[in-house]
Amino acid sequence: MQRLISRLIPVIAASVMALTATAGQAATSSLFQDQDVVLTSGAGTSYTGATFTTHSDAGSFLDTFRLTATSSSLVEILLITTGASDDQSISFTNAWLNGAAMTINTFDNGDGSHTSFAYLSQDGLVGDLVLTVEGYAGGSLAAGTSIAATYSGVFNLVPAAASVVPEPQSGTLILAGLGAMGLVAVRRRKV
Structure with missing residues (x-):
């Protein structure tokens, strides 16, 4: 599993960077940033941002x-960063969506980057x-040092699909229909 994840990280990183490069949303500077996520309609009723x-x-x-x-939905969130030096380093320490903790993983890429x-x-x-999202930007550099980390x-x-549970009356009609078809089949055999 670890081997699979380590092979997927560059692919995920490239995909995320490509997506965000076209998003045109950049927040800069401050250590306390606040952003609204703009969602775009996808195929069917899905949204992405x-x-x-x-x-x-x-x-x-x-x-x-x-x-x-806007309606009950499956929500997936992925945060990703990669850095080859301290001035590009971001370390996630905690991340929560409405209080639910996200799983955080950090990998050493073997070339000094992570x-x-x-x-x-x-x-x-x-x-x-x-x-x-809570963390530290700048690796082992002192707070206030100028960096460029992203x-x-x-x-x-x-969104959740509409409920497909049949009404009780529909179930009764289905059973009655199946029973009628069974009677017709039995009568045909006798004839």
Whole structure:
């Protein structure tokens, strides 16, 4: 599993960077950023959005992202960063969506660089959603040092399908229809 994840990280990173490059949303500077996530309609009724966050000063950060699910939805969020040096380094320490903790993984790429990502998939969410990301920008550099560190976020929402549970009357009609077909089949055999 670890081998698979380590092979997928560059692919995921490239995909996220490509998505966020076209998103045109860049938040810069401050260690405390606040962004609204713009969602775009996808195939069917799904929605997607992306963010690109840059920190220009080393130090602890607390970033907030807001989005809205208009109906009960499966929500998937992926945060990813990669850095080859301290001035490009972002370390996620915590990330929560409406209080639910995201899983955070950090990998040493073996060449002095590292990749970190956080992931969450949660079903049945509706209304205002707040993603809070906490971490440190700048690796081992002192707080306030000038840096250029970034991370990207991908947000996917898939509204729950309408309930397909039949009404009790429909079930009764189906059973009556099957019974009638059974009687016809039995009568045909006798004839």
